[in-house]
Amino acid sequence: MASITLKNLVKKYGDGFPAVNDISLDIADGEFIILVGPSGCGKSTLLRMIVGLEDITSGDLLINGERVNDKAPRDRNLAMVFQNYALYPHLTVFENIAFPLRLNKGKYSDEQVKKLVNDAAATLELTEHLDRKPANLSGGQRQRVAMGRAIVRQADAFLFDEPLSNLDAKLRGQMRSEISQMQRRLGVTSVYVTHDQTEAMTLGDRVAVLKKGILQQVASPRELYEQPVNLFVAGFIGSPSMNFLPATFKDGNILETAVGDIRIPEDKAAKAAGKKVVLVGIRPEFFEDASLVEEHKKAHGSTFTAPITHTEWLGNEQYGYIHFDPTPEVRELLDNLARDMDADELRPQVVVTLDAASRVRGGRDAELWLDTRRIHLFDPESGENLTRDPEAGAELTEEANERRAEEIAMAHDHQEAAATTSE
Known part of the structure; x- marks a missing residue:
């Protein structure tokens, strides 16, 4: 797990227009933060800057206090879950989930790969689908396979780029619940981009609202709703x-x-x-x-x-x-x-x-x-x-933080109890 710090991040393209304009944000270890805003507000660009798919024009990006501006994506130990799943159609579910482990040749034995994949599949209720191909899965199942691939990497943070936008409304609701519960169980730092405010309001510990590359407000969903800054x-x-x-x-x-x-x-x-x-x-x-x-x-x-x-x-x-x-x-x-x-x-x-x-x-x-x-x-x-009322707003966010900490602790207790029972 990791903390992620953004210090005055700027992204300018060839025409000099700042797609991301002087954004500073502290993402705590284990926090689930949502980047939301209308099309073209810079949320996906900001996510790609964090993972290393976009260069940083100016400012500093720190992971666990270490500056990573010049590090390649593979060296940042972050797992990205894309909108289109990015699954390999010719590989089984097992091999799709195992793919990032296979890339590290010699690092994992076959037994270690099997255990990591089976554990991830159990977490995501994919165990009975491990021998199937992506074409034979539903949209929700394919999304879970993509998330399983992120889990086995044992990454410091998960980055989600509008992962539910290809699903129908009912399935989106189910997947929102699954992602939220999974994040609680794993306690992994997560940054989630969406234009859907229902996802933003139901998933995040805090929500960062962007407009034309500028951060407008970052707060708990309830503070945003009851005490908007503008x-x-x-x-x-x-x-x-x-x-x-x-x-x-x-x-x-x-x-x-x-x-x-x-x-x-x-x-x-x-x-x-x-x-x-x-x-x-x-x-x-x-x-x-x-x-x-x-x-x-x-x-x-x-x-x-x-x-x-x-x-x-x-x-x-x-x-x-x-x-x-x-x-x-x-x-x-x-x-x-x-x-x-x-x-x-x-x-x-x-x-x-x-x-x-x-x-x-x-x-x-x-x-x-x-x-x-x-x-x-x-x-x-x-x-x-x-x-x-800034003070009333801060109280709402603090209450949300305390409630979230309790939920994560309860999820960990249940997970440990289940592991003890299975032994």
Whole structure:
């Protein structure tokens, strides 16, 4: 296992454009970290710099405190799991997993190779498939073979480059669980690249969000969700996405928005003092059907009426949609934000999450309640989250770190108990 340290890493190509721009990041021994962002943000380039497939223009890359900028990939003892599996079709599963061991001629005896491959196959539930060829395996099984090849190398760290993107949605869910459990059992340092935020939010100890080669924020998934540092992170993390509403202040702590007036806590209003216009960040679940909110709870929010254009009922919950007409300035702001997030457009609408029991229907006005304690206020020019609480965010990440350490310890205890039982 290994710690990986990135110090001011820069990658420039022939045209001088920095695909990776001054990124510094400390990855702890045994940590599972996710690199996420839209297409072209530099996440895969950064991963390839770590493994040695891309040269480093400037900055330092350290593995276990040793500078490895000039070391060849084979000398860094890192195992890469690619998107396309990179399996040899003419070899059996056993020989595909054993391949990196065979390359080290004379280092491993046949008995050692057999034991390492069988142990990896048992970990990944591939034992009964060892004599089969890759063409006869499912996509999930082929992915596990690729992971088995990484395990037998006994590498210091695993690097995953969008390993699940070729799988269907159901299989992706299963493989997410398998990768997470495997990483807990092995306790190996892992760096995982994805553009899928579900993978990012469910797999990682910490998530590093990149935009145009620049690191925006690195934190636990919960901190990213609840305490985003800027507009980009807030809009990129979460599904459905955070709603952004332009607003102006009137009468102190009342925000005038396209969907009505919203009274916010005075401490939040104070953090945006002096701003003529702010963007209000509201996640869909901050709303509720006002008729279903208990009276004592209503005092902690703001109630307003807005026209619902249509609803989508999902069984356990439903979404309501409110459209608004943006000013040209707001339209430009939404278009710029959409380009940053690699989206076609950000429609001028508000998505609200409603209880499945709600009788709110499309084509009618609905009375909605908004939990204003949870909203964010953003500077539309800089994108800064004016209401972010850094201390609360740090606590969320620390809690996640402690919980992860407990899970890894429990996984190791179970593994040792299983090994003792088998003996």
